[in-house]
Amino acid sequence: MESVPSKPLKYFVFDFDSTFTQVEALDVLCEIALKDDPKREGILSEVKRITNSCMNGEISFRESLESRLALLPAHQDHLPALVKELKKSVSPSFERNREFFSNFSDRIYVVSNGFKDFILPVTQEYDIADDHVFANEFTFDAEGNITGFDASNLLSTDEGKVAVIRALDLNGDVYVIGDGYNDYKIKAAGFANKFYAFTENIERGSVIDKADHITPSLDEFLYLNKMNTAISYPKNRIKVLLLENIHPDAARRLKEEGYQVETHDAALDEAELAEKIKSVSVLGIRSKTQVTANVLENANRLLAIGAFCIGTNQIDLTACSKKGIAVFNAPYSNTRSVVELAIGEIIMLMRGITDKSSGMHRGMWGKSAKNSNEIRGKKLGIVGYGNIGSQLSVLAENMGMDVYYYDIVDKLALGNATKCNSLEELLGQVDVVTLHVDGRAENKQFFGADDFAAMKPGALFLNLSRGSVVDVAILKEHILTGRIRGAAVDVFPTEPKSNEEEFVSDLRELPNVILTPHIGGSTEEAQENIGEFVPGKIMEYINTGSSFLSVNFPNVQLPLLQNAHRLMHIHHNRPGVLANISQVLLKYHINVVGQYLKTNEDIGYVIIDIDKAYSDDVIKELRAIENTIRFRVLF
Template sequence: MSKGNKKYFIIDFDSTFTQVEALDILGEISLKDSPERASRLQQIKDITDKGMNGSFSFRESLEQRISILNAHKNHLPKLVEELKKVVSTSFKRNADFFEKYADRIYIISNGFKDFIVPIVGDYYIKPENVCANEFEFDTDGNIVGFDKENVLSSNNGKVEQLKSLELKGDIYVIGDGYTDYEIKAAGLANKFYAFTENVERANVTENADHITPSFDEFLYLNKLNTAISYPKNRINVLLLESVHSKAIENLKKEGYNVEVYPAGLDEDELVKKIKNVSILGIRSKTQVTKRVLDNANRLISIGAFCIGTNQIDLEACLEKGVAVFNAPFSNTRSVVEMAISEIILLLRQLSDRSAKMHEGIWDKSAKGSFEIRGKKLGIIGYGNIGAQLSVLAESIGLQVLYFDIEEKLALGNATKCESLEELLGESDIISLHVDGRKENANIIGEKEFKQMKDGVIFLNLSRGHVVDIDALKNNILNSKIAGAGIDVFPEEPKSNDDEFVSPLRGLPNVLLTPHIGGSTLEAQENIATFVPNKIMEYINTGSTTNSVNFPNLQLPTLQNAHRLIHIHLNMPGILAKINQVLADHQINIVGQYLKTNEVIGYVITDIDKEYDKDVIKALRSIEHTIKFRVLY
């Protein structure tokens, strides 16, 4: 094959340019009213798969599928309409590439021109550059066969088709099937790229020069213009602690390379795992320490799939330019409902009474059993959860007191206490809803238990380290505490396979739950949507709304510009230096946004697309720069 500087791009259609096999969709249309619809569609799919993996004669597979389809010419407009909806996401994203290289892009497909030309025409690909089969119709318009003289209706047809084109230059083939690899095997292409965005076949990927999970990856590898600055399949995501499947689905759909691990990891394990990770997703068990972050040179963002972030060294994250997002509201209702239910259970001693019944003991008595109506509920921590608990508790007859170190507006008829001691002395029921900051360690200890009423009900659904567990045990045994509901512990098992060890096991009228206050399907689904969306918004646009540690910036959608994201230590003069670099390179600023906190400055600058690439190097070199990236 004669070589030149010119590059040609040979692209497959079914399951490459589109996400689906077109004849499968045609079958869904043509067999819509057939009583044998399900079995026939499965037959078509099975035959397609056998043909694609090279284990079945292509012409035979084509003949069999057409005979099963029972399709008509009138079905084709509907087929085109449906296929336009399922053009592969990364192809849609890179319409500019197809416009720029229209003369050098060829669709070579074992599919049919009848539906391919209208689809690819929207992406500037010329009809004469579409090489595919053609249907044959009878006089009534029924599809009865195909042009058997067309080389693409036979085995090895793509090879023969490409030979006939006599292209002079470098040839790159992108496809998902074995027939696409055959072009490279015949010596007609420089490289074969196995396209796996929609389907992955082992016998295809193992023969590929490169596996390309998206068209962005192909463009990136070949230094061609692309719609995004970095292929998303190169962004590695590590999700720990059985993060909800919806989060996995959302992140994979975005195109990221996602690895899932069911348990938490200790520091040594995470240090090893974190090296090539760009996005880390955790819940409450995994500790993200400074040492972990020192080994995380590619880390962009951490998602805490929970409310608290005390398990993350937020200051070290700032110093490394790592944005942290959590779900401050997503499981609020779930925690509140659990608190209400535990208050009722403990006041009625229902857990212990149920346990006795299971042992065959009938203990019918009102002793130690109370209504909740009229009791005083003391809420320590009047944030999102504490405030919502206040509203629900009041609606079922509890009198609400609350204490918070910050000024909080009372909801309903709740009464603010001026001190923790005041709340402890007044309350019949005490529920903790504080955050995990270090200052909150053991805020309830022996001294605080002594300040409580005798026979108080005590709940901790917040953080494990905020209660002195040994002091709690002593006060349960001496009946100061009449009942306790504990959902969080100073030390918790890393996974469900590890034993739970606690001094509280076996104590009377004590509800112990495995950190499940927010573990309802509704809450976990909400979190699994909220946190990934915030991370993806940050990566795609630079917006930091709801970030726990970064200055919060809500940015407009990037349009017809490139966005420069500069994270730096909050030192005087950095913005001036950034703008001086841009001025030195005669770059026009389309828009600029700045926000700071006590540690970092966050500058977003939108500039015209045309600029000297040396400007990137200069901006990275500004003193006190922490992280810099370009979005387009």
């Protein structure tokens, strides 16, 4: 019988600066040494320029090293501070994958044009043997000043890395992971099977062009080589699409997490989004983008949707649930902004300010107290007493208004607000009506002819909720007759997709009417809050499986995953699914260390933490259980 040839061993060669660490160590040493030097910024800029020229292959390494050290008034006493900074600057994906370095320490090498003086204290913490680290060494004078480098060291020359790998004569497949041109040279000289351009910290076009693979993180490298143990799926493969000019903080947070992020200022129409969404894992939208069932038919990679606003009626939540897509919104982040706009508009309408201001711009001096009133002592009617309505209630009362409210759900009054038992009861007695209802289908034209007719003559009307909830034609009619003294409208049945499109509405050019372009929540503070909150919920869901505050998933708040693998099973809410999951786990003698289950009327969500050791057949059988919608593994 012929023996099966064994696979060749794999050896891993890592660069240090801007690969193992996020920084170039000599640049950091320069910052430390020049801390109080008035010429600091100019010298730092020149050192970084020289570094980049070398990394891009524009100048020789020996030339760059000599030039940088000539600019560097460093002392051996600066090195402990440098080492401290480098230990804090290890690339996040390296830190995540400490287990990889421990498991393969005998086949991991660090080959750097940097200096052992600061590299060894860092690599020692990752179980890399000192004799597997190849780097330059400083020379010092009698006072401890750094005077240069050991010129006899191979790594002080242009072909130093190639010479080191040649001398090692590694008997197996050699993979080089680095960010510089000198790392590529090892592959070009024929001493490495593959060169991976590491881009987690810096992207050099001239290096990327030479690479066999681009690896935005060590996770990606390990995933490609089926060696991933720290995380189940590289975050750089998770593509995020953010539409409608979402606050830059959202993109920043998601990029820092390691995701690919693409942004667009405007909404996309159904056909555009259906095509774009095919490769997207996370979609972020505001109110204009319509995520329909047709769009979702193409969303086979989509894990989550973030609505960077309060409402979610622009998203087909039923279709999302059927495909196992979690939806998150920002129910609280812009509440204050909407409330302040409502208060401001009530005051403006009570005083007829917009018409007076327009007249002034045309040269008219219309000084008069007629139809100009204080809001103190007036009755405010709030329709919808949720987050916004209740906060408006408190602020309006503090400004001297008498507050009345109506909600189809029994809500506790705040302050001295008066609860009304019907909408008609509220409308007949208040001076201002303001709508704060959601955009569900049954609320379409919620406020129509009978409701306007029930309002007190001369009352004011505000809609800062959803454009579809008001019969605009009837509102216009009552404004023209004077029955409605004034109105403020922030939302419309049809809205432009971008600032370049014309706004068309029957409410244009009407007296004492304030029209705003759906900006109730569009303050810098609110958008910043939303830009922090929604990505946080999405990342929590992707990273841990927690669905807390999802609008369509059973809400599960989970502990951090520790020393286990997490199985997440999303299924149609049918009898027997949990029993089938338990049978699979029992069949393979799986030890369960934690289990969580919640259901709503449509779907069930089971999260199971199990020991790390299990057969791939377990995963196959769990995926195959009847009524399974989506199955994920986290570790």
